[in-house]
Amino acid sequence: MLRMTLMAGAALGGLAVATVFPSIPEATRNLVGLPVPPAVGASPASAETPKGDGHGHAEGGEHAEGxxxxxxxxxxxxxxxxxxxxxxQPGVLVSRAAVPGVLSASQDRQARVTARLGGIVSEVRKTLGDEVAKGDVLAVLESREVADAKGEFLAATRVAALAETTLAREARLWRQRISAEQEFLQARTAAEDARIKVDLGRARLAAFGLSEAEVAALARQPAATLRRLELRAPIAGRVTARNAVLGAAVAADAEVFSVADLSTLWVEMTIPPRDVPMARQGQTVLVTGEGDARAEGKIVFLSPVLDPETRSARAVAEIPNADGAWRAGGFVTAHLSTAEQPVDVLVPREAxxxxxxxxxxxxxxxxxxxxxxxxxxxxxxxxxxxxxxxxxxxxxxxxxxxxxxxxxxxxxxxxxx
Incomplete structure (x- = not known):
């Protein structure tokens, strides 16, 4: 009985040692009678799995799902x-320096819509956030000044048409020796003066914001519409500011709307002195925002003059924003490349x-x-x-x-x- 007890204790002790010290060599295990663990990577179920349990490898070495x-x-x-x-594929690892930045609308893609003359807002067709195409009507003003300018232009065109008719008649009579040359010359001078007044009237209307097509269509419009002045979007984009209120008076040169094309944004950065030598115009930058937001852009401006107090340099990068994921005014981080290291095998982070x-x-x-x-x-x-x-x-x-x-x-x- 005592012998059996000692043998059982030795077996249990050996099992405990094998469990605590799994790295004991196989030869030593055999010498002291310890169990040999399965090979690394071997499935526990692969050792004498009963037939028909449904969890072993299929014949031919095919693997079951998962x-x-x-x-x-x-x-x-x-x-x-x-x-x-x-x-x-092989690739290149890029070391980067992080620089804080602020998103803003590109100054090359912004437009201010101002009233060229004073008037009363009679229609508001677009509001904040609306997408507009170039030439869309944003609002309509009623202005006595534009009515006078349109009326003077129409009168000048009629006088010019009559002067051209008179000139043609006098030229024919002069060639036939029926009228004097002086009458022909007077008719020609009057026609030239009339044409000058038409050109001046057209230029004045253009200064008020009327297009050539609008000026050409004035003669076909009813007199009641002459006082209307349409404010149009000069570029395609989104309305970012609106100061037009129906029935309100608008002063000449007042800003009524702002339109910005936000499909491209600027990243305005202040590069610290230690990173200035590594920045260059045209350099690719990686821009990251909140969450997983990221985009690649290029530096479109790098100031040639350093700040006299901080020795930092102002830089502007441009990033695409066709889907509108980035918002002007947001804080971001721009990563400037500082070194490149080629590697034999490079995989994306998401892989x-x-x-x-x-x-x-x-x-x-x-x-x-x-x-x-x-x-x-x-x-x-x-x-x-x-x-x-x-x-x-x-x-x-x-x-x-x-x-x-x-x-x-x-x-x-x-x-x-």
Missing amino acids: EEGHIEMTAEQVEAAGIRVAAV VQEVEGNKVVFVRNEEGFELREVALGREDANGYEVVFGLDAGTEIAVGNAFSLRAELSKSEAGHAH
Whole structure:
């Protein structure tokens, strides 16, 4: 009885030692009678799994869905899930210096709509935030001054037409020796004076903001519309300011609307002295905002004069904003490249996922995707260097890879007991 008790105690002690010290060499384990652990990467279920339990490898080495990091997906399913696949390539890691910045509307894409003369607001057709095309009517003023200018122009055109008719008649009579040359010369002078008055009237209306088409259409418009002055958008964009109120008086040269094309924004930066030598006009910058907002732009202006007190330099970068995701007035961070380092294998940041504490990527194969653990090296704002586990040319999921991680977790949960 005592002997059996001692043997049982030794066995339990050996099991405890094997558990606490899993790294004991196999030879030592055999010498002292400790159990040998399964090989690294071997599935516990692979050791003498009873037939017909449904959880082993299929014949021919095919993998079940989600088993050992395998995900079966057809090309149609990959496309429907929005998963982007690309071959891994060498690349360049870029070290960057972070500079704070403020977004603003590009001064090249802003316009102020002013009243060229005083009047009363009779219509307001656009308001704050409205998208407008170039030439759209924003508001209508009624002005006595514009009515006088239009009336004088129409009168001048009629006088000019009559003077041209008189000149043609006098020229014919003079050629026929019926009238004197002096009468012909007087008619020609009168016609020239009339044409000058028409040109002056047209220039005056243009100064009030009327287009050539509007001036040409005046003769066909009713007299009641002569006092109307339409304020039009000079550029396409969005209404960012409105000072027009129906029935309110507007003074000459008053700003009535502001329109800005926000499809492109400026990033205004103050570059500190230590980073000024690395900045240059035309340089590409990475701009980041709240959350995952990011965009690439270029420096379009770098001041040649430093601030006398701080020795910093003012710079302006331009970024695209076609979808309106960025808002003028917001704070951002601009990342200026300071150094470049070539690497053999570079993957996008979104391609790398974390599974059970390990960094992994999803490699494309004929059946779908296979999880592969990788060792990462250096990194930048866009990607990681892979130092082990992946070769250039291998196709991996580079977009929406997190959905594969979710699919893997779901598949493994379905196989768990």
